[in-house]
Amino acid sequence: MTTTTTALKFQDVSKHFAGAATPAVDHVSLTVEEGELVTIVGTSGGGKTTLLKLVNRLYEPDSGRILLGGRDVMEQDPAVLRHGIGYVIQQVGLFPHMTIAQNVAVTPRLLKWDRARTVARVTELLELVGLDPAEFSARYPVQLSGGQQQRVGLARALACDPAVMLLDEPFGAIDAVTRAGLQNELLKIHAANRRTYLFVTHDIREAFRLGTRVLIMSSGRVQQFATPAEIVAAPANQFVYDLLKTATVEEGEESLLDGVIGQPVNTTEMP
Amino acid sequence: MLQAIVSYFSQQTGAFFLALAEHVGISLLSVLFAAGIGIPAGILCSHNHSLRSVVTGVFATLRVIPSLAILFLCVVLLKVTGLVPAVLALALLALPPLLINTTIAFSTLPAAVVEAAFAMGMSPARVFWRVKIPLALPLMFTGLRTAVVEVIASATLAAYIGAGGLGTIIFTGFQLMDNSLLVIGGASVACLSLTCGWLLGRLQKRTLRWQHPVAVKESRRRNLMKNARLRRAALVVLGVAVLASALAATGCGKQGAPGAASSSASAPIRVGSKNFTESLILGNLYADALEDNGLKVDRKLNLADAVVHTSLTNNQIDLYPEYTGTGLLSILKLPLQTDPQKVYDTVKADYQDKWNIVWLDYAPANDSQGLAVTRAVADKYHIATISDLQKHATELRFATQGEFDLRADGLPALTRAYGPFKWKSSKTYDTSLLATVMLNGQADVAPLYTTAGDLANPQLVTLRDDRQVWPPYNVAPVVRGDVLKAHPEIAAVLNAVDATLTTEKLTALNAKVDVDKQEADKVASDYYASIRAQVQAAVKAG
Numbered sequence: 162m163t164t165t166t167t168a169l170k171f172q173d174v175s176k177h178f179a180g181a182a183t184p185a186v187d188h189v190s191l192t193v194e195e196g197e198l199v200t201i202v203g204t205s206g207g208g209k210t211t212l213l214k215l216v217n218r219l220y221e222p223d224s225g226r227i228l229l230g231g232r233d234v235m236e237q238d239p240a241v242l243r244h245g246i247g248y249v250i251q252q253v254g255l256f257p258h259m260t261i262a263q264n265v266a267v268t269p270r271l272l273k274w275d276r277a278r279t280v281a282r283v284t285e286l287l288e289l290v291g292l293d294p295a296e297f298s299a300r301y302p303v304q305l306s307g308g309q310q311q312r313v314g315l316a317r318a319l320a321c322d323p324a325v326m327l328l329d330e331p332f333g334a335i336d337a338v339t340r341a342g343l344q345n346e347l348l349k350i351h352a353a354n355r356r357t358y359l360f361v362t363h364d365i366r367e368a369f370r371l372g373t374r375v376l377i378m379s380s381g382r383v384q385q386f387a388t389p390a391e392i393v394a395a396p397a398n399q400f401v402y403d404l405l406k407t408a409t410v411e412e413g414e415e416s417l418l419d420g421v422i423g424q425p426v427n428t429t430e431m432p
Numbered sequence: 433m434l435q436a437i438v439s440y441f442s443q444q445t446g447a448f449f450l451a452l453a454e455h456v457g458i459s460l461l462s463v464l465f466a467a468g469i470g471i472p473a474g475i476l477c478s479h480n481h482s483l484r485s486v487v488t489g490v491f492a493t494l495r496v497i498p499s500l501a502i503l504f505l506c507v508v509l510l511k512v513t514g515l516v517p518a519v520l521a522l523a524l525l526a527l528p529p530l531l532i533n534t535t536i537a538f539s540t541l542p543a544a545v546v547e548a549a550f551a552m553g554m555s556p557a558r559v560f561w562r563v564k565i566p567l568a569l570p571l572m573f574t575g576l577r578t579a580v581v582e583v584i585a586s587a588t589l590a591a592y593i594g595a596g597g598l599g600t601i602i603f604t605g606f607q608l609m610d611n612s613l614l615v616i617g618g619a620s621v622a623c624l625s626l627t628c629g630w631l632l633g634r635l636q637k638r639t640l641r642w643q644h645p646v647a648v649k650e651s652r653r654r655n656l657m658k659n660a661r662l663r664r665a666a667l668v669v670l671g672v673a674v675l676a677s678a679l680a681a682t683g684c685g686k687q688g689a690p691g692a693a694s695s696s697a698s699a700p701i702r703v704g705s706k707n708f709t710e711s712l713i714l715g716n717l718y719a720d721a722l723e724d725n726g727l728k729v730d731r732k733l734n735l736a737d738a739v740v741h742t743s744l745t746n747n748q749i750d751l752y753p754e755y756t757g758t759g760l761l762s763i764l765k766l767p768l769q770t771d772p773q774k775v776y777d778t779v780k781a782d783y784q785d786k787w788n789i790v791w792l793d794y795a796p797a798n799d800s801q802g803l804a805v806t807r808a809v810a811d812k813y814h815i816a817t818i819s820d821l822q823k824h825a826t827e828l829r830f831a832t833q834g835e836f837d838l839r840a841d842g843l844p845a846l847t848r849a850y851g852p853f854k855w856k857s858s859k860t861y862d863t864s865l866l867a868t869v870m871l872n873g874q875a876d877v878a879p880l881y882t883t884a885g886d887l888a889n890p891q892l893v894t895l896r897d898d899r900q901v902w903p904p905y906n907v908a909p910v911v912r913g914d915v916l917k918a919h920p921e922i923a924a925v926l927n928a929v930d931a932t933l934t935t936e937k938l939t940a941l942n943a944k945v946d947v948d949k950q951e952a953d954k955v956a957s958d959y960y961a962s963i964r965a966q967v968q969a970a971v972k973a974g
C-alpha cells in the first residue's frame with residue numbers, strides 16, 4: 162500500500178441559494194486523496210458545479226468546512242487560493258478581447274513568470290490540447306469553434322500546473338474521436354504529475370473510464386462515491402441503478418459498462 | 433453664392449479657424465466633463481437596480497427638453513454667459529448616451545468571462561481594468577460617438593450666449609441675412625460632426641479588433657472596406673453639396689454676394705447698428721443722413737452685440753454707431769481711462785492700426801453707467817453728485833436690477849472711489865421697472881444709463897460722477913477705411929450729425945421710443961428733418 166495524503170475534504174458542507182426551494186449542496190461530506198481523478202456525474206441541477214465553485218470560493222458555504230491541503234479555504238486569501246487551482250468553466254469563458262496565446266498566459270502573468278518561460282509554456286500547452294500554436298496563437302476566441310475554445314480553456318487551466326484541477330464538463334462540445342484523444346491526453350497528464358482532479362461530466366462512459374473514483378450526485382446530495390467497479394457491483398440506491406441503466410445501450414448490443422469494466426450488471430438483483 | 437463662399441475663405445481664414453477651434457474646444461470640454469461624470473455614474477448604476485431606474489428615468493425626461501432651453505436655463509441659473517453655461521448645457525446633453533450605454537455595457541458583461549477572471553485569481557481591480565473595461569468598451573464607444581455627434585451639432589447654439597464657435601458664423605449670417613455665411617457655418621458644423629463620428633468609428637474598429645478580427649481573406653476584405661469607405665466619403669460630400677445648394681436656392685435671389693468687398697463707388701453703404709433703442713435710432717439716423725446726401729444705403733440694423741464688431745472687421749457691414757468706452761474696454765480690452773478725449777484718441781489710433789477702421793468725430797452725448805435720484809430727494813438733501821449721494825446713502829432706498837451690485841464696474845467700483853454705500857434698503861427689480869419704481873415713490877435711487885429715455889422725465893435727476901469712476905461712453909460712427917476712401921463725403925455728413933447729439937437730445941430721442949412707443953426709424957427721420965439744414969450747411973462749409 163502506498164501512503165496517501167488527503168488533498169481535499171468536505172465536512173458537512175451545505176449551500177442553499179436564496180430563493181431556491183432546496184439546497185444546491187446538502188450536507189456533503191467526502192474526502193479526496195492527493196493524485197485522485199474523481200469524476201462527478203448526476204442529474205442536471207444536481208449541484209455538481211456548485212460543489213466545484215465551493216472549492217475555489219466562487220461560492221461560499223452556508224455551513225460546514227472545506228479543507229484544501231488541510232487548511233480551510235475560507236481562511237485563505239482568495240487570489241492566492243485560486244492561483245493554485247486550475248478551473249475549466251462549464252461555459253468556457255475565454256477572454257474574448259485576448260488572443261489564444263494571451264488567454265493561456267493569464268495565470269503565468271499573474272504569477273509573474275518571465276516572458277520566455279511563458280511563451281514556451283503556452284506553446285507546449287497548445288500542442289498538448291491539439292491546437293497548432295503557429296496557427297492559433299494570434300487568433301481571437303471568436304475565430305475558434307466551440308470545441309477548439311474548450312481545448313483552450315483546458316490549456317488555460319493547466320498553465321501553471323496547479324495542485325488541484327476543477328474541470329466542469331471540459332469536453333462537452335467535442336466530437337467523439339477528438340474527445341477520446343483528449344481523454345487519453347488528460348490521463349497522461351494526470352499520470353505524469355499526479356495532481357488532484359475533480360472532473361464533472363454528463364457522459365457516464367467518460368466518468369467510468371477516467372475516474373479513479375466516481376462521485377454520483379443528485380439533489381445536492383452524494384448518492385454514491387466509490388470506484389467504478391464498486392459502483393457497478395453494488396449500486397447504492399435506485400437513483401444510481403437508474404443512472405447506470407441509462408448508460409447501457411439498446412438490447413442486443415454490449416452494455417457500455419461491460420466495455421468499461423468488463424462485468425455485466427445484474428439488474429434483476431436490484432431492489 | 434459660390435463666389436461669396438470662396439471670398440469668405442480667402443479673406444476670413446483666420447476668423448474661420450478661430451471659430452472652428454472654439455467649436456472643437458467647447459465640444460471637447462463638454463464631452464470630457466460628461467464622460468467624467470457619466471461613466472462612473474453608469475458603472476454605479478449597473479450595480480444598483482433602483483438607482484438605475486431613477487437615473488435613466490431622469491435622463492429620459494431630460495432628453496425631451498430642447499437643448500436651447502437648457503442653454504438659456506443654465507445662463508439664468510448661473511447668472512453668467514459664455515463658456516461655463518455652454519459647457520454645462522452641452523455636457524448635460526452628452527450625459528445620457530454616455531451614462532446609459534455605460535450602464536448597459538456593465539450590466540450585460542458575459543458573466544462566465546468575469547467569473548473565469550476571478551477564478552484565475554485576478555484581484556477585483558485587475559478584473560475591472562483588464563476584463564470588464566475592455567469588454568464594456570464597444571458599447572461605451574457607441575455612446576461616446578452619439579454624444580460627440582450631438583454635442584458638435586448643438587455647440588452651434590453656444591454662439592447665442594457668447595461662447596463662440598462655428599455657430600457665430602451662422603448667427604452672423606442670420607443677423608445679416610447673408611446666405612453664404614449660413615451655408616459656410618452649417619456645412620462646417622455638419623462636416624465637423626460627420627468627420628468626428630467617422631474618426632471615432634475608425635478608432636473603435638482599431639481598438640476593438642477582437643470583435644471582428646481580420647482573418648485569412650484579408651486582402652479581399654481590405655478592398656471591400658476601401659470601397660465602403662469611398663462610398664461613405666462620397667455620400668458625405670454629396671450631402672453637404674445638396675445642403676449647400678438647397679440653402680443657396682432659398683436665399684440667393686434676395687441677396688447678391690454679401691460678404692464680398694463693397695468699396696467700389698457704386699455699391700451701397702451698409703449701415704449697421706446694435707439691437708437696442710439708442711443704437712437703432714442712431715443707425716437709422718446715419719442712414720437717413722447719408723441717403724439725403726446722395727449715397728445709396730443698405731440698412732443692416734439690429735445686430736447682436738456679439739457679432740456687430742466682427743461684422744465690421746469681416747467686411748459684412750461698412751459702419752455702425754459705437755461707444756468709445758465699449759471700444760476701449762470690451763473690444764480692445766485696454767485698461768480703464770476716464771478722460772473722454774484720451775479714450776477717443778486711444779481707440780481711434782488702435783482701430784486704425786489693427787483693422788483700418790476709422791472713428792469719426794464723437795458726439796457730446798455720453799451713454800454711460802449712471803445713478804439717478806428723484807427730483808424730490810435731490811432737492812431735499814441737495815444731492816447733485818455721487819459724493820453727495822454717498823453721504824446720504826443711509827437715508828435712501830435703493831432699487832437695483834441686481835447685476836449693478838455685483839459687476840466690477842458697478843457698486844464695487846463706486847465703493848472703492850467714494851466709500852461704502854449703506855442703503856436704508858435695497859430691492860431688486862427688472863431693469864425696465866426701475867424708473868417706474870422711483871416715480872411711484874417706492875425707491876429714491878437706482879442705476880440708469882445716462883441716456884435712458886426715462887431720464888427725459890424731469891422728476892428724475894442724473895448724478896454727476898465727480899470722481900470719474902466710469903469711463904466715457906461717447907457715441908461715434910466707426911467706418912471701414914476702404915469705404916471712407918471711396919466715399920470721403922461720409923465723414924463730413926456724419927460728423928455734422930454727431931455734433932448735434934447731446935446727452936439731453938439722445939435721452940429725449942430714446943424716450944420717444946421707450947416711453948412714447950414710437951418706431952425707431954420714424955423718430956430718426958423726424959429728428960433728421962429737424963437738423964437737415966444744419967447738416968447741409970456744415971457739409972457745404974466742410
Ligand SMILES: Nc1ncnc2c1ncn2[C@@H]1O[C@H](COP(=O)(O)OP(=O)(O)OP(=O)(O)O)[C@@H](O)[C@H]1O
Nearest residue numbers: 178179181185204205206207208209210211212251
Ligand atoms: N448562482 C446561483 N444562484 C441561485 N441558484 C443557483 C446558482 N447556481 C446554481 N443554482 C441552483 O443550484 C442548483 C444546482 O446547480 P448546479 O449548477 O450546481 O447544477 P449542476 O449539477 O452543475 O447542473 P448541470 O449539470 O446542468 O450543469 C440548481 O437548482 C441551480 O438552479
Ligand SMILES: [Mg+2]
Nearest residue numbers: 209210251329
Ligand atoms: Mg454545472
